[in-house]
Every structure is written in C-alpha cells, then in structure tokens.
Amino acid sequence: MKTKPPFKTETPRALLTVKQVAELDNCSEKTVRRAIAAGLLEAVRVGPGGRLLRIDPAAHAAYRAVSRW
Template sequence: MAVKLHANFSLNHQIFHRKPTMVRKNKACSSLPSLKTTSGPLLSVREVAELDNCSEKTVRRAIATGLLEVIRVGPGGRLVRIDPAAHRAYRRAHRE
C-alpha cells in the first residue's frame, strides 16, 4: 500500500535538508591581521569570556555587532578565534 505524501513534501525536504551553499561573512572579518602577525596564541570565545568575566553569549554578541574583531578558521570559517591584540583593543574601547 502506497503512502500518499503531502504535495509540498519534496520542496520542504529540499529546503530543510540541503547543505549550505555559502558561508556568512562577518563584517568584523574584513580587516583582520594575517595569522603570521598575531600577538601570541589565538583565544577562543570561552577564553575571552573567562578573561572578561562575562558569558560566551556576550562575547558572541560583541563579535556579531563588529565590536570585537575575529579570525575565522577551520572548514568554511566556522570556528572563531580572537587575536589577543584585538581583545586588548576591545577592552580599551569598551571599559565599564
């Protein structure tokens, strides 16, 4: 016995199960130093949050608004790392 599927099943299936075709670019990534000119080991979002005594969500919000410059690494630029010099600049500009 054949099961009748909804007419839009194949369209919905394609929309929700397709692979991403492009990587979203972050505005803060446009003028980043090359990896050879970083001032020490790169920091993760978690490490920056611990240094600033705030949540990871706060750090990600600063990245999304372009206040904190990041370096995207890994396949598709999915992983985020912060140069210590960029972190110091952010801290100087946004002291509370």
C-alpha cells in the same frame, strides 16, 4: 657565509577562543559573540567552512580599552 631567507619569518601568535575571552572578561560566551557580531570585537574564522571563531590578543586588548563596563 650564511644567507638570510628572502622573507621575514614570524612566530605565530596564539589566538584566543570565545570561551577564553569570556573567562578573561568575566562574562558569558554569548556576550562575546554579540560583541563580535556588532563589530566591536574583531575575530577570525578558522577551520573547515570557517565555523570556528578565534580572537587575536591584540584585538581583545583594543576591545577592552574601548569598552569599559
């Protein structure tokens, strides 16, 4: 009889870089960074010292739904 692991495992989602989001939105990387700084776009800091920014695709979709420019 097989037993299930005591926790649910999920496959990790690929996070988007600032450059990828800028390409998808057809804007500059600076615009994406401004949206993150203003709190309009949720981002996660990763890497040594938390220098790198990554955006969850769901957060990007929510940002696109709210900001129609």
